[in-house]
Amino acid sequence: MGIEINEYIEMGRFNSKEAGYYVLEHDAPSPDEQEIIESIPFMQGVYDFSMLLGEKVFDNRKLTVKLYRPLTSYEERKRLEQEAKEQLILNEVSAITDSWLDGCHWLGKCTSVIAEDDQSRNVLILTITFDCYPFALKDAAGYTDEFDVDYFVDGVDQWTGFFVKGQRNILLINEGVNATSPIITATGKMQLITDDGESLDIQKGQNQDLFFKLKRGENHLTIIGSGHIRFITETEVMV
Template sequence: MGYEFTDTQPTVMENQEKLITEGLVFGEFDSRELGWWLLERDAPSPSEKVIVETLPYMQGNYDFSVLNDERYFDNRVITYKFKVVSNPYADRKMIEHEIKRLLVPAKIDNLYDTHDEAYFWRGKFQSVTVSDDNKYQTLVATISFNCYPFAFSKNYEGSDIWDDVEFEHWVFQEVKFDVFETQKIVLINIGSRAATCKVEVTGNVWVRGEGIDLQLNQSNAFNTEIVLKRFENYFELAGEGTIYFKFRREEMI
């Protein structure tokens, strides 16, 4: 899905606050800090990994693309177009050098986009092309990133940071439990796919659920991961201690 807009707010002015609000952060590169105005953002849906088989004299085909009630996708390319204005030629060349210096050597990292404040992407820089217009003293940069197909929630479930809450797509839930006796709990994953959950434990806590029977303490919990399917996940806790289920949603946005 593509979005086109122009951030028409003023850029940095002497002795005034920075007013550019739309942009991205990737590693050391922050488009707003460097005075880039965001013109366009394009984040098309990823292509599916399709696995199909057909037989002679068969109508249609067999589609094996879905496994465990989940579809699988290739990485997606997210592209941005930025502009800087009213800079002499020497300054524009320095700005071009800086954007390449910060992005091209960067390793796989989180991509934060002001369009989706509650989420981040995970991927690597792919390309940058720069166009210089000497007549109007502007510089336009088109930057692409190759990213994991799903966006991650910026904060762990249960954090309930007010500015990130999307009431149309949200669940308030407990994810940390004090265990003194056997109790039943439910963890809800409203994400677009299964989520990988880490656990932090003090004391000794038993976790039992569908295909899960774990005896956890502070030492072995560090390397333990639990896969939470979409929607409700039911568990039984026993023992004595505390347990914190630590997971982020993965969303197709």
């Protein structure tokens, strides 16, 4: 009886567990920070402007997974190598399910599939590299209102969709590690006002203003108008 496969990686049609691979190695180092450090003439030391927008900014991170498939014939090894490359390399940027993560997934693309064929042991080893968004994304997206009524979501217990008649004060909690720009859908024209006095015009249908962000933690908003409004975004976490 073989050892049960518990860990796996999945992207598109490729699922390492279903294909019979064991995970030998898993490496997802923290992403590099985009630093802006300047030296000013006649001033002591240097100035770090990396937090100019109020939060750190990171480059993409590299995820590397080494897979091991034992007791595999030569013809089967050739087929599996070709199949893995076709299923992974041709994918665009999409969700990557990683059993190493708990309740989260990566967003990225596969950049490399390197195969090692061990004829003496009938073993196929694949080293797969992904270029990923620096943060992992929670599987339970915050602020989603699937049924067009007020209801709770996993994570933070909060309303995510709101019926508005005239004016309504609402609270949205961004449980992620940084500010995020939500997709806002509305059944009619509305106006959104933040607790800082910032105003945003909401049109009927789907809206997303990349300059409007839900800050980390509590966001007290005022909605003016009539109809239904909902907020859709993904919670980012650093792992």
